[in-house]
Amino acid sequence: MSNYLLTRRRILGAIGSGTGGGAVSLAGCTTNATDSTETANETPENTSSDNENKNESNDSAAEDQQPEEKEEEENLDPPENGAVVFVYDDGPIEDYTKAFPVHQEFNAPATVGIVSKFVGRSDDWMNLEHLEALTTAGWEISSHTVQHTPLAAYELIEDAKPEDTAIHAEEYRHGHQEGLTVEITDGNHSVTREVAGLGGDSDDNLSVELEHPVKHSFSAGDAVIRYPADQMHEALRESQRDLEELGFAVTTLLAPYDDFDEWSMEFVPEYYDGVANARHGSRINDSEEFNPYATQRRYFIEFTSPEYVKQDLDEIADRGALGVLGAHSAKKEVTEERIRETLQWVNDRGIEVMTLREAIERFAH
Numbered sequence: 001m002s003n004y005l006l007t008r009r010r011i012l013g014a015i016g017s018g019t020g021g022g023a024v025s026l027a028g029c030t031t032n033a034t035d036s037t038e039t040a041n042e043t044p045e046n047t048s049s050d051n052e053n054k055n056e057s058n059d060s061a062a063e064d065q066q067p068e069e070k071e072e073e074e075n076l077d078p079p080e081n082g083a084v085v086f087v088y089d090d091g092p093i094e095d096y097t098k099a100f101p102v103h104q105e106f107n108a109p110a111t112v113g114i115v116s117k118f119v120g121r122s123d124d125w126m127n128l129e130h131l132e133a134l135t136t137a138g139w140e141i142s143s144h145t146v147q148h149t150p151l152a153a154y155e156l157i158e159d160a161k162p163e164d165t166a167i168h169a170e171e172y173r174h175g176h177q178e179g180l181t182v183e184i185t186d187g188n189h190s191v192t193r194e195v196a197g198l199g200g201d202s203d204d205n206l207s208v209e210l211e212h213p214v215k216h217s218f219s220a221g222d223a224v225i226r227y228p229a230d231q232m233h234e235a236l237r238e239s240q241r242d243l244e245e246l247g248f249a250v251t252t253l254l255a256p257y258d259d260f261d262e263w264s265m266e267f268v269p270e271y272y273d274g275v276a277n278a279r280h281g282s283r284i285n286d287s288e289e290f291n292p293y294a295t296q297r298r299y300f301i302e303f304t305s306p307e308y309v310k311q312d313l314d315e316i317a318d319r320g321a322l323g324v325l326g327a328h329s330a331k332k333e334v335t336e337e338r339i340r341e342t343l344q345w346v347n348d349r350g351i352e353v354m355t356l357r358e359a360i361e362r363f364a365h
Helices: 007-017 046-074 096-104 128-136 230-243 304-317 336-348 354-365
Strands: 083-090 110-115 140-143 183-185 192-199 207-209 224-226 296-299 322-327
Touching: 083 096, 083 304, 096 128, 096 336, 110 128, 128 140, 140 230, 140 354, 230 296, 304 322, 304 336, 322 354
Parallel strands: 083 110, 083 322, 110 140, 296 322
Antiparallel strands: 183 192, 183 224, 192 207
């Protein structure tokens, strides 16, 4: 199989980061990975005398400015005790009603991954007023694509025959995007088909249903299903444009379903400076080797325990590392109290809380 067809599963295996399969639907931007394996920017003419005075004044001003410039440069260094970025997914109203008030208690910002088509869609989702309140308080708006669009290529786990209208792949995420076009390719042959919906009769047998047969044979393990280049550009470009038209600076991406691979990487850097969850399986990013397109994120309430989170925070503080902590605030287990205690642990260890945009400015070399 050619290198460019590597899928997320193989990439994560190569780097030693584990991730589980996942429950899906919109809340399916989560995975079922647990912490069981963690350790974890008109002048009047002057006389000669005036010019001399002006030069002296400029020299003095320059001297006065030098310490300020030096101080500003020092502030761009990673914090001695490390930093954490809280990243909340999707943009549900709970980000505003549940997470935001608790963060305000600690004067701590966060990053929210916003699906641009969901803004103000119903009372279940944050609207423009809510997002403006967050950014006024120092929060960052990050793109989560136009409509929670999977950006990865998924390897076929069953052969596809010419007459087939169902594609069985390692993930079935594309089945949630009815009406969009997918590409099935093995690097030599490619076909594009419109998605009819999600198929299968059980969670263990879900498939991507196509409007028409593939009319070509594709072998499991050699072929992938993915969005073609034009739709990848649209999902990334239109989300950024929509959010910027609302008045927000959008420079980072939160990848739906925690799925980011070589196919995603072909397009994302054209629009974004970094990805909050390019790799899933650890919360800790080394300060000396931080790559904003390989950011590691893991949840801090879902699929974990307080012991593992505190263990990781200890390591972040000891190493001066960058931690990226995720959560879906709409989930019942993500309570105000669990958010508050995590922020208190961060505060107790002297770890600085920042947005992903600021983390990239201070940690990326």
